Structure formats: C-alpha cells, structure tokens
Amino acid sequence: MMRANFLVAGVGGQGTLLAADLIALAGVAAGLDVKKSEVHGMAQRGGSVISQVRWAEEVFSPLIPQGEVDYLLAFERLEALRYTHWLRPGGVALINDYRIPPLVVSAGLMPYPGEEVQAAAFASANRVLVPAMALAQQAGSARVNNVVLIGALARFLPIGATVWEEVIRRRVPERTTAMNLEAFHQGWAYIDERGLGWNGA
Amino acid sequence: MKQLLSGNQALARGAWEAGVAVAAGYPGTPSTEILETLAPMPGVYAEWSPNEKVALDVAIGAAYAGQRAMAVMKHVGLNVAADALFYAAMTGLEAGLVIAVADDPGMHSSQGEQDSRRYAKFARVPCLEPSDSQEAKKMVGLAFALSEAFDTPVMVRLTTRISHSSSLVTLGPDRPLEANSTPRPYRIDAPKYVMVPAYARQRHPVMEERIVRLAEYANTLEVNRLEWGDRRLGIVSCGVAYQYAREVFPGASFLRLGMTYPIPARLVAEFAQGVERLIVLEELDPFLEEEIRLLGIPCEGKSIFPAVGEFTPEQVRDCAQRAGLLPVSPEPRAAPIANLPPRPPVLCPGCPHRPVYITLRKLKVVVNGDIGCYTLGFAPPLSAVHSTGCMGASIGVAHGVAKAGITQKNVAVIGDSTFLHAGIPALLNIAYNGGKTVTIILDNRTTAMTGHQDHPGTGHTLQGQPAPPVHLETLVRALGIRYVATVDPYDLETLERTLRAYLEIDEPAVLIASRPCALLPEVRFKRAPMAVRAEACLGCGLCLSLGCPALSQSATHQAQNGRPVAEIDPLLCAGCGICQQLCPAQAVSPQEGEEVRR
Numbered sequence: 001m002m003r004a005n006f007l008v009a010g011v012g013g014q015g016t017l018l019a020a021d022l023i024a025l026a027g028v029a030a031g032l033d034v035k036k037s038e039v040h041g042m043a044q045r046g047g048s049v050i051s052q053v054r055w056a057e058e059v060f061s062p063l064i065p066q067g068e069v070d071y072l073l074a075f076e077r078l079e080a081l082r083y084t085h086w087l088r089p090g091g092v093a094l095i096n097d098y099r100i101p102p103l104v105v106s107a108g109l110m111p112y113p114g115e116e117v118q119a120a121a122f123a124s125a126n127r128v129l130v131p132a133m134a135l136a137q138q139a140g141s142a143r144v145n146n147v148v149l150i151g152a153l154a155r156f157l158p159i160g161a162t163v164w165e166e167v168i169r170r171r172v173p174e175r176t177t178a179m180n181l182e183a184f185h186q187g188w189a190y191i192d193e194r195g196l197g198w199n200g201a
Numbered sequence: 202m203k204q205l206l207s208g209n210q211a212l213a214r215g216a217w218e219a220g221v222a223v224a225a226g227y228p229g230t231p232s233t234e235i236l237e238t239l240a241p242m243p244g245v246y247a248e249w250s251p252n253e254k255v256a257l258d259v260a261i262g263a264a265y266a267g268q269r270a271m272a273v274m275k276h277v278g279l280n281v282a283a284d285a286l287f288y289a290a291m292t293g294l295e296a297g298l299v300i301a302v303a304d305d306p307g308m309h310s311s312q313g314e315q316d317s318r319r320y321a322k323f324a325r326v327p328c329l330e331p332s333d334s335q336e337a338k339k340m341v342g343l344a345f346a347l348s349e350a351f352d353t354p355v356m357v358r359l360t361t362r363i364s365h366s367s368s369l370v371t372l373g374p375d376r377p378l379e380a381n382s383t384p385r386p387y388r389i390d391a392p393k394y395v396m397v398p399a400y401a402r403q404r405h406p407v408m409e410e411r412i413v414r415l416a417e418y419a420n421t422l423e424v425n426r427l428e429w430g431d432r433r434l435g436i437v438s439c440g441v442a443y444q445y446a447r448e449v450f451p452g453a454s455f456l457r458l459g460m461t462y463p464i465p466a467r468l469v470a471e472f473a474q475g476v477e478r479l480i481v482l483e484e485l486d487p488f489l490e491e492e493i494r495l496l497g498i499p500c501e502g503k504s505i506f507p508a509v510g511e512f513t514p515e516q517v518r519d520c521a522q523r524a525g526l527l528p529v530s531p532e533p534r535a536a537p538i539a540n541l542p543p544r545p546p547v548l549c550p551g552c553p554h555r556p557v558y559i560t561l562r563k564l565k566v567v568v569n570g571d572i573g574c575y576t577l578g579f580a581p582p583l584s585a586v587h588s589t590g591c592m593g594a595s596i597g598v599a600h601g602v603a604k605a606g607i608t609q610k611n612v613a614v615i616g617d618s619t620f621l622h623a624g625i626p627a628l629l630n631i632a633y634n635g636g637k638t639v640t641i642i643l644d645n646r647t648t649a650m651t652g653h654q655d656h657p658g659t660g661h662t663l664q665g666q667p668a669p670p671v672h673l674e675t676l677v678r679a680l681g682i683r684y685v686a687t688v689d690p691y692d693l694e695t696l697e698r699t700l701r702a703y704l705e706i707d708e709p710a711v712l713i714a715s716r717p718c719a720l721l722p723e724v725r726f727k728r729a730p731m732a733v734r735a736e737a738c739l740g741c742g743l744c745l746s747l748g749c750p751a752l753s754q755s756a757t758h759q760a761q762n763g764r765p766v767a768e769i770d771p772l773l774c775a776g777c778g779i780c781q782q783l784c785p786a787q788a789v790s791p792q793e794g795e796e797v798r799r
Binding site: 011012013024025028033034035036037038039040045046047048059060061062063064065066067078079081082084085087100101102103104105106107108110111112113117121142 | 203205230231233234309310333361362365366367368369441444445447448513514515518534535536537538541542543544545546547548549574577582650652742745748750752753754765770772773
C-alpha cells in the first residue's frame with residue numbers, strides 16, 4: 001500500500017490550492033485514504049502559502065510532521081527554500097524555475113537568495129528545477145504553470161497518467177481542459193525526457 | 202461513494218441532510234465556506250446577515266417558528282452574537298438550533314485565538330467538536346437532535362484545521378425536497394419566550410437543570426469513545442488534537458471526547474482508573490483539563506503542551522518527549538534556512554486601498570483602522586494603520602482619540618462590509634455627540650478578505666437574488682453627517698484635495714473611497730499593465746514606496762546617479778496607474794496593446 005506526503009508551496013494567487021486538489025483527488029482515485037490541508041483568508045493576499053496532502057492506508061493528522069515530506073512542489077524558488085527542512089532525506093523537490101521578489105527584495109532591503117544558497121539547501125534531496133512558466137506558455141498560458149508541475153510530479157508516482165487526466169477533467173473549468181491537459185503532459189515529458197521519475201521498481 | 206470534503210463543506214452537507222431550513226451568518230475565516238456550500242442546496246433559505254448578532258437572532262427566530270436553523274460564524278463573531286446566545290440558552294426553542302463556530306488557533310486570519318468552548322460553558326449550552334470531515338457531517342445532525350431533545354441551542358465548534366482540511370466523507374441520502382416546507386402556527390408561550398425578569402427567573406433553573414441532564418447523557422454518547430490500548434498512557438483529546446494524538450502515540454489508550462461540554466464524568470473516571478498516566482491533549486485553553494480536575498481527577502495537560510497557538514504533530518511529539526511520554530528521537534530535525542527574505546501578505550497590485558494609504562501617510566495623520574484586507578496598510582512601506590481591534594472599532598476609537606485630544610489629526614478607516622457590520626452606530630455616535638472625526642469608508646463593493654462575499658451594499662444576496670443596494674452617501678447623511686463625498690481612489694489629486702478639506706472643517710465628515718476590489722472578475726485584468734521607460738526613470742524609489750508587488754528595482758542602473766531603475770512585472774500589474782501619477786519623471790505609462798494577454 002502506497003503512502004506519500006506532499007507539500008505544495010507558493011505565493012498567494014499562484015494556484016497552489018488547485019494543485020493540492022489535484023494531488024488529493026488522484027490519491028482518492030487510486031483508492032487511498034487522503035487528507036488535504038490548506039490556508040484561506042489573509043495569508044492568501046500575496047503572502048507565502050502552503051497546502052499539504054497526505055496519502056496512506058489510513059491518515060490521522062492532516063498536517064505532515066516536519067521532516068516527513070516526500071515531495072515538495074514549489075511554485076517559486078524562494079518559497080522552495082522556506083520548506084527545505086520539511087523534506088525527508090532523499091525526498092524530491094520539484095521547483096518552478098521562477099522568481100517573485102517579495103517586497104523587502106524589490107525595495108532593495110534584502111537580496112534574493114543566490115543559486116549557491118539554493119543548491120546547498122537541497123544537498124540531501126533530489127532537486128529538479130522545472131521551467132514551468134515556459135512550458136505552460138507552450139500549453140497556452142503561463143497561468144497553467146501549476147498543472148505543469150503536477151505533470152512533473154505525476155511522473156514520480158506509480159499512478160498512471162490516465163488517472164491524473166481524469167482528475168484534471170473533473171476539476172478544472174471545461175473551457176480550460178485542453179490547455180490544462182497539455183500543461184500536464186509538458187510537465188510529465190520534461191521529467192521523462194531526463195530519465196527521472198518512477199522507473200517501475 | 203466517498204467524497205473529499207473540507208470540514209466546512211461536510212458540516213454544510215450534514216446540516217442539509219438533517220433538514221436545516223434557515224441558515225444565517227457573516228463571512229469570517231475559517232467559517233466562510235459553510236454557508237457558501239449550503240446556500241445552493243435545495244430547500245434551504247441561507248443569508249449573509251450584516252453581522253453575527255443579527256445572524257443568530259435570525260436563526261433563533263426560525264427555530265422559534267419550529268424550523269431547524271443554524272447560525273454560522275468565526276470565533277470573534279460569537280463575541281458579537283454573544284447577547285443572542287445567552288437569551289436563546291434561556292428560552293430554548295421549538296426546533297433545533299445549531300451554532301457553528303470556527304475557532305482560529307494560530308491566528309491564521311484573526312486578531313485573537315479565544316477558545317469558544319468557554320462560551321458554551323458560560324451559556325450552559327452543549328459543545329460538539331468533530332475530528333475530521335466525516336464527523337463534522339455527523340455531528341451537526343447529532344447537534345440538531347440534542348437541541349430538540351434537551352430544548353437548548355447546541356454549539357458545533359470547528360477549528361481552522363478542521364474547517365480547511367479535507368478528508369473522505371460518506372454522504373447520507375439526499376433529503377426529500379418537501380422537508381420543512383410547511384409553515385406551522387407560531388406557538389405562543391410568553392413565560393418561555395419573553396425574558397422579562399419574572400419569567401427569566403423561572404427559566405434560569407431550567408437551564409441549570411438541563412446541563413446536569415446533558416452531562417449524564419454525555420456518558421452514553423457514541424461520539425465520546427474509549428479506545429483501550431497500552432494502559433501506561435491514557436490520552437484525553439478532542440478535535441484535530443485527537444488526530445495528532447493518534448499519529449504521535451500509536452498504541453496508547455484514548456478517550457476521544459466528541460462532546461467537550463458538558464464532559465461525561467463516569468467515562469472520564471473509568472478511563473482515569475484504567476490508565477497509569479492521564480494526559481489531556483487539547484489546543485488553546487486547558488478547558489477539558491479544568492473540567493476533569495473539577496471532577497477531582499488529577500491529570501496533566503498544559504504543563505506539557507502549549508496553551509497558545511496551533512498544534513503541529515512534531516510539536517506534540519517534542520513536548521511528549523520532553524515530558525518523558527515518548528523516547529527521545531536519536532536525530533534532531535533539520536533546521537529551517539535562516540534569514541530568508543520574508544513574504545508576508547500584502548495589498549494586491551491595483552488594490553484601491555493603496556492610494557488612500559499613501560495619501561494618509563503624506564498628510565501624517567493618525568489612522569484608527571479596522572478589520573479587512575485594508576488592515577494590511579499597517580505594514581511597511583505604507584505603515585499607515587495605527588490601531589486595529591475588532592469589527593467596527595475604528596470609528597468609536599477614532600472618536601475617543603479625538604475627544605481625548607492629541608497633537609496630530611486622526612481619521613477612522615473602515616471597509617464597506619465592516620461599516621455595515623458594526624460601523625453605523627459608531628458613526629451615529631460621532632454625529633450625535635458633536636464629534637469632528639473624518640471617517641473614510643473604503644468601499645470596494647465586496648467583502649474582500651474572506652473571498653468576495655456579497656453584503657447589503659452589493660446588490661445581491663448570498664443565494665444570488667437581486668437586492669436593493671444600500672446607498673452609503675444617503676445612509677451617512679441620514680445619521681446626521683453633512684459633509685459626505687464619494688471619490689475614486691485611483692484619482693490621487695481629488696482624493697488628497699478632498700481629504701485635506703475635510704480635515705480642516707469643524708464638523709464630522711465622511712469620505713467614501715469607492716472603487717471595486719482589483720480581484721473582482723468584472724475588473725480583473727481589464728486595464729493595460731504599466732511599464733517603466735528605463736531611460737526616463739530617475740531611480741528615486743518613490744514608486745517603490747507604494748509597496749506594490751508588481752514594482753521592483755531592476756538590474757539596470759540610472760546613467761547619471763547609478764541608482765537602480767524601477768521595473769514593473771506585467772504579469773502582476775493591474776494597471777491602476779497610481780505609480781504613473783506618482784512618478785516625478787513621467788517614466789511610467791501603459792503598455793500598448795497588452796490588454797488581452799491574460
């Protein structure tokens with residue numbers, strides 16, 4: 001029986017809630033017990049936001065204990081850094097290669113963390129930078145970058161792409177279905193082409 | 202088939218299955234989605250009331266009329282509704298009345314983290330606490346049944362983590378469409394429902410006797426559950442804390458309390474006798490701990506686990522290890538990366554509140570603020586909100602500040618929904634008592650912070666019916682205020698001129714800054730984004746003092762003075778043009794032909 005913990009991190013308004021929904025619904029479709037936890041309200045106004053999803057035979061806590069995240073899905077590079085300590089050793093971090101400077105950075109008061117900080121932060125994890133904005137634009141709109149990352153994540157999990165496609169069809173507005181499915185496949189292919197992801201073992 | 206539902210969605214579904222006929226509330230994180238989920242369900246009347254006290258009165262009225270009714274609010278909303286809670290606890294009802302209250306441990310979106318169970322005990326009403334979505338659905342049905350069996354309002358207490366966590370729920374049958382559709386005659390019973398002192402004296406003993414019977418009945422309730430495991434450690438828990446207990450103490454013995462007030466004395470005693478060490482694991486106040494001690498049973502709780510903030514599983518584990526309840530983990534957990542740039546919530550690009558705050562900052566006035574998105578104006582670089590307490594407080598506080606007298610000028614700043622919630626009596630007070638305070642109503646045509654709910658000013662009800670939108674200027678004039686003006690906050694010059702004039706007159710005045718929230722679908726992405734001409738930018742940084750997420754320093758430096766020039770992220774910019782109006786070098790202008798990119 002499979003169990004996995006997912007942490008979705010981003011900036012309010014980036015579509016983290018939809019991404020967490022898709023992960024949760026895919027777990028349900030795979031016959032697992034699922035809990036999903038998220039934050040609404042004030043924090044969503046351009047601040048750091050996280051959602052959490054847990055898959056297992058039976059899930060108790062809706063919150064993942066720190067250090068037990070298997071998959072970190074980050075929609076922005078700085079937000080990925082904020083949650084490195086939640087990853088278990090050997091966990092996978094899928095990071096949108098995209099920067100949104102917070103106000104302290106855009107006002108010139110603090111630097112945005114450099115590449116060396118970012119590489120060192122994930123020394124004990126598997127970090128994959130995904131050009132999700134560019135891939136989303138190929139799918140039709142930068143706004144579906146969240147589903148590109150879902151496609152990348154799906155390639156790491158032993159659930160067939162058809163399950164994810166069905167979940168996407170059920171969850172997104174009908175007029176955006178084709179674009180979202182294309183975004184999913186862009187993300188999936190990005191991982192697949194690099195020989196990464198689940199190898200069937 | 203099982204569905205993945207949030208605690209809020211599940212509670213709404215449970216209320217519907219249980220035949221709720223009337224539901225009322227006021228939006229408030231984390232409770233908002235309960236009524237939003239219930240409103241489209243067939244056979245239900247659901248409304249956003251102007252505030253929680255009105256909502257609870259409405260629900261009480263429906264229950265007096267013999268229909269199952271529910272009031273929905275966040276924890277601080279229950280402060281507003283407390284007066285109604287107490288008389289309903291005295292009178293009882295003709296049909297079930299449930300008060301769904303969502304607490305916010307950790308204050309994700311609140312000014313405090315008070316524990317609503319205290320209100321249950323204060324008003325002698327039973328309190329149920331689900332531990333997941335399935336229980337949220339089930340307990341609301343139980344709450345209606347208890348309400349009718351014991352003639353009492355029943356509180357169902359959620360917390361943020363229950364409200365906004367989703368788990369699998371087995372749905373019950375859809376309710377028959379004809380349920381509760383038949384009007385009944387209003388049953389006249391003055392001694393029960395007219396709380397004049399003579400009758401109230403008769404009702405108080407009824408209330409006290411009722412809670413004793415409920416405490417006895419609690420011993421038989423299925424939601425209060427003994428789960429025997431290793432008898433060396435016994436944990437009493439409730440709500441989401443019970444899930445953390447299951448996660449952190451596999452194999453221990455548990456007493457899961459689904460009803461946390463009144464507690465089941467015999468069950469607690471049996472559990473205490475059956476275990477070596479009795480621990481209470483509960484978020485916020487030591488409520489169960491105190492109740493158990495009152496039974497004369499020693500236990501440990503807040504000496505081990507914190508009474509502030511939201512629990513997390515690793516925190517529960519750490520505390521348990523320190524108290525010797527668990528062996529100490531061999532390896533310390535990884536630490537977070539230090540000194541990362543913080544990213545607190547901010548006013549959105551294009552937010553119509555921002556120009557009001559930069560004007561107030563420029564005029565150096567003291568700002569007594571209120572509850573809503575616009576509270577975020579407190580943060581640098583705006584730093585333009587200087588007090589925030591509760592819904593509607595701004596106007597009364599500003600009046601008190603002015604009557605006491607200070608060396609600066611001060612204003613009240615309040616949102617449209619908040620003004621209609623609790624601001625009207627405070628403004629009436631200024632007019633009545635010769636105040637001279639300027640009140641600014643930030644009228645963004647919605648209840649923005651909680652996710653765009655309608656209110657009496659928007660022209661629509663919760664169930665999508667057209668409604669007469671309250672006319673703020675007329676309302677304000679009717680209170681006795683003679684100086685009232687509505688301005689577009691995107692027009693910086695008019696905004697500043699009007700505000701300066703109002704600060705000088707010897708009368709109270711109201712400035713209505715009216716412009717829809719930039720996130721509303723009818724205005725979102727409708728304006729061309731702005732762009733900075735790098736060669737014209739002086740690098741003065743004035744635009745950066747707006748605190749707009751779309752503006753930042755670029756890597757390009759100004760040729761003469763070497764300062765970084767500003768740039769605008771076209772994906773984030775809402776095209777409000779405030780930075781364009783502010784720029785001393787006319788370096789900002791709309792990007793041509795960009796309207797349709799999003």
